[in-house]
Amino acid sequence: MIVMTIDQRRSRQGEDKVEALINQANNTVTHVRPFQRTAGDEVQAVFDDSMEAIHLAVMMAASGDWSVGLGYGEVELPLPKETRAGRGPAFVFAREAVERAKNTNAHLAVAGPTEEASRLEAELQLTACIVSKRRATAWEAGTLADQGLTQQQIATRLGITQQAVSSRLSAALWFEANRMMEEATKSLSKQLRKLGE
Template sequence: MFVLTVDQHDSRRTTDRVPELIAALHDVPLRLRPERTAGDEVQMLADSADPVLACVLRMLELGGWSVGVGIGPVELPLPASVREGRGDAFIAARRAVESARRTSSIPVSVRTADPRQREQTEELQALLRLVGREVTSRKPGQWRVVHAMREDPSATQAQIAERLEVTQQTVSRAFTTSGWREEQAVHPLVRRLLAMLDLTSDRSMDRPGHLP
């Protein structure tokens, strides 16, 4: 299982962005929906790699969030609310978000319950931060084109240009400089690493507080 624990940056000096974050994740197919757990912190649970990647990408695009991804077993049956969840994945997510808070560049960290997975965990974290660098460096004009491509992947650049009321050259330039094609090419690898870590997690670690 995957637990995501995220924390808002500088919440004492900024407005409460928890409702904005929860709204941004409304269509992601999570097993336990995102909830405010304490102050400006939000937690959610997923049982597959796709929603994990979707959540991380959207939080990076929003900006202003430290993202911790914890991977490992959780107590079953799952409760109705993520606030009642227990298990090693929750402990791993807590460690991950604490690490992300201390990260000055791309605030995404990954931790697993199984210490034997450390090398693969570090590889996944490095990959997510590399993707995050691409995501967080995009300018508003590039995002307009990226969003249009996401909404209609089959659309041509000419069609997108007409829709956005810009020139085809502008769309082509934004597409090239956004790094969107390169980012998309990395997504399958991120998903495979997430799934592998979940699949190879020590299933005997099924009691809360086991994480060393």
């Protein structure tokens, strides 16, 4: 299982964004146990889908508003209905990871029972740093690319040239960052399968 712990950054200097995160995340991602406030400005959820967990972790960290800890490993079963009542190594790893994430430029850390955790962390930290530097125009083009539109179709939709679309996607390292997340997903899924054997 994958446990994600997210802590709001600079929460004492601004509004509490936790409830908005809980509502949005629980309505848009597939989870085993939903996001729930655990204490103060911190939330936690349980996943079994590596892709969902990795994509969300990178996006949350890249926003600059959150420190994200991904922990993977075993959990005590059956899981309780309340996310915050969960126990097991994956919960401990998530706690360890979120504390380390607070002291990184990427605001993201990964912990688990295998050596793969260190490589996954490095990949996802780099990806989060890349994503954090994207401009709104890159998001506009990249979101359409992710929906399967060609660069020419995107150009027509946005009223710009195909060359401008290509430039936006290239500057944002859109496809490279997506590939990094895909490879990280494969790696984490493999680790979870091994742990389940």
